[in-house]
Amino acid sequence: MRYFAQPGHVLHDMLVKKEISATELTKDVLARIEEVEGTIGAYLTLTKETALKEAAAVDEKIARGERTTFLEGLPGAIKDNICTCGVRTTCASKILEHFVPPYDATVMKKIKAVSPVLLGKTNLDEFAMGGSTENSAYHVTRNPWNTDCVPGGSSGGSAAAVAAGMAIWALGSDTGGSIRQPASFCGVVGLKPTYGRVSRYGLVAYASSLDQIGPLARDVTDAANLLNIISGHDEMDATSSAAKVPDFTAALREDVKGMKIGLPKEYFTEGMDPEVEKAVREAIETYRSLGAEIIEISLPHTSYAISTYYLIAPAEAATNLQRYDGVSYGERVDGSDLVEMMTNTRTEKFGEEVKRRIMIGNYALSAGYYDAYYLKALKVRTLIQQDYTAAFENVDVIMCPTAPTPAYPIGSMISDPLQMYLQDICTVPLNLAGLPGISIPCGTSSKGMPIGLQIIGKALDEETILRAAYTYEQSQDYHKELAPLGGTN
């Protein structure tokens, strides 16, 4: 029997009942990686040996009769922009090709405290800049549902690994949709928590005021369990929330009766694939039939979200990435003097998309342009936040597609960055407002590609979106389907 297709909570029960051992499970997932990684390319670094040791340690614990908690012995993967002590962390960039962090991110400390099995580090768009994982400096990752298509991004490696059974769970990061959009493209569950819910300490910064770590999982129950583990205030992150962390699994109940669901008209407009709209509207009808109240709402500043995001994120990125200069860590390309060394290092070791965003960001921050671009973007950001605040006076959650299209063929958009940026229309507004959002599978296109439903919640109210997601999931079978791993050819 193969175990890799099962969700984590099912495997956890089997471990507790001693129906399987952590070692058997880990070997099964490693075998699966062996079988399909060559096709998918989800990983940048694999840590097979330590994975087996971790599994053996959990088995010993179970043999001693000690209680096992969720995630113990469950093989998972970490996006390669989260610092792992002693394990190479590249951000899919050549500039950090040999960078081994001397410390663990706070989420890694929390995760390691419950003894999971860590399989390795997953591929991403370089420094999380992109929506297709094509911007990795190492290799592309293929969508397990159609290997000619992108897995989405930037957490494409994590989403593909979970979808293909190469990891039971994974962590990703979401700056403008980087957890939710690949989850949508790969038919898995992806949750971006409220900004501040999860510590960012050790997440290699792309855009500090937008970045947030979150789980990618086979189903909503696993996502809730993972969120329980990684959430909470961290004194190492001054922007982390001091709010009390509830038990998110307590929110997992089938109950949307009387729930007020807002449908923002601005999210169902031009550029949306009709099949996506159809699947999302059907999901909404399901909610209605389950007793929810559907209310059309307006988020009037939505059309400015993309331009706002593509000023704020690159501006923050431009400064965040200044540290990669070849001086004390990372790669160095020598030059005849200091300035030339720094210039050569950054010119040769950063990819095109990263350089593009650094240029945009520095332009937006430069003297004479700051007020017109960056400052204005900050003001519009406030308006977008106010849109949500107003909307949430009347509704409990907001629903819309996660992405305007299903996964598209590899290479079809990479030459048109603007078109690519527009793909983020449904996801970036949440990051600008700091709100939580979850993407769950809600159908497939005529070509068999997954479609995601996005559920947006109030700040720090992940419970309601988890409850809504769980209720819908129980009425469907999408999350039980395993990606077929085929290509179109």
Add this chain to the structure above:
Amino acid sequence: MNYEAVIGLEIHCELKTKTKIFCGCATGFGAEQNTHVCPVCLGLPGVLPTINKRVVEFAIKAGLATNCEINKYSKFDRKNYYYPDLPKNWQTSQYDLPICINGWVDIDVEGQKKRIRLTRIHMEEDAGKLVHSGTTIKDSISSDVDYNRTGVPLLEIVSEPDMRSAAEARAYMEKIKAIMEYIDVSNCRMEEGNLRADINVSLRPEGSEELGTRTEMKNINSFKSLEDAINYEIERQTEVLEDGGHVVQETRTFDPARGITLSMRSKENAHDYRYMPEPDLPPIITSDETIEKYRAELPELPDARRARLEKDYGLSDYDAGIITSTRAMAEYFDAVVKTGADAKLAANWIMGDLANALNEDSVDIAKSPVEAQRLGAMILLIMKNTISGKIAKKVFKEMWTNPDAPEKIVKDKGLVQITDTGAIEKAVDAAIAASPKAVEEYKGGKKKALGALVGQVMKATKGKANPQMVNQMLVAKLGN
């Protein structure tokens, strides 16, 4: 044409917190290279800063002590520029919402009081230190970076261009130094770089209200350099203007060995710092209660202390100014006076023999081998006529290396003043007998001749005779 100098200072003051501004690393000076470092101050990928609350406290206290308004909503910003001593290639600083604004301090130059306005005080992190294989970065094959200083908290205290001479600039910096020492937020050791100034100097025709083009001299770390750099720059700019030229806006470096400034970087090459709000640190919100709490914790400040010394002890404005110029000296003075010693005598001794001795041995007054208690005891001996002022100088010298009480030293060395009339009379008679010429001269109206006779008595008594008694007795015996 006569020109007027317009001078403004940006003083960087290193705070004496135990740990750095954004991480838990120690701040101590002189540690082995790269031992006070962690992922955060090394700027490794993924790290985040967290604010050291003591830094905010110190900054607010510095603001209150310099009559600033405290911004109740303040924030940090990133000041972006590439330099290898700056691991993130930005300095976390404050741009448009500094913690303190609109302050002032009063200075004294040659008896003239003047108010110097403060534009702002903001918090920021220090950079690391480059250790070149050669003498400068340009002639070095390689350079090492020591990150121990990276993230040490600094205040940047920015003045308005209110100073008109090197002396005023010096007085201003001395006042800032004194205040920071008084409120105990900085060690202010200039030789360790705790306090350093960037100076802006421009000239304008006397009577003009417009500002001329300015030059900036960075990292001046002694009062002498401060004055020398300003005086040189005033001279240089005067020459440029008198030759019909224009002062170029630029950063110049001051060479203390040669006493000259040299061009470093012109405005065309100036940085565009691309400031942006620091997204990793929430704004600093300060309540009225906190401000009042810090205000209540402030000690007596130099100006108030100076006024008190003048009022309570009748010290001259000048003496009180010197005594209160450092908190340590003022405290030393208070401790001496507490022993019952006369305040004016105490001030004279502290500013005279003690200051000279400290200076000679490069010792801090707080660590003076002659402690305040002992100096007080010695002054009491003078007051009781046990020793003369002249003998006291000998006693003081002995006390510098001898930890005994002054009474014991006086006794052991046989320095007790002779106030025994009989003994003095004997010596006086001997002197009169031995110097008929001087006696004659004195009697003939040459009053100065008395000095020679006093000298003889003192020589005979090894300086221990009470000089006043000797004087009186001679005059009495010789008649007016």
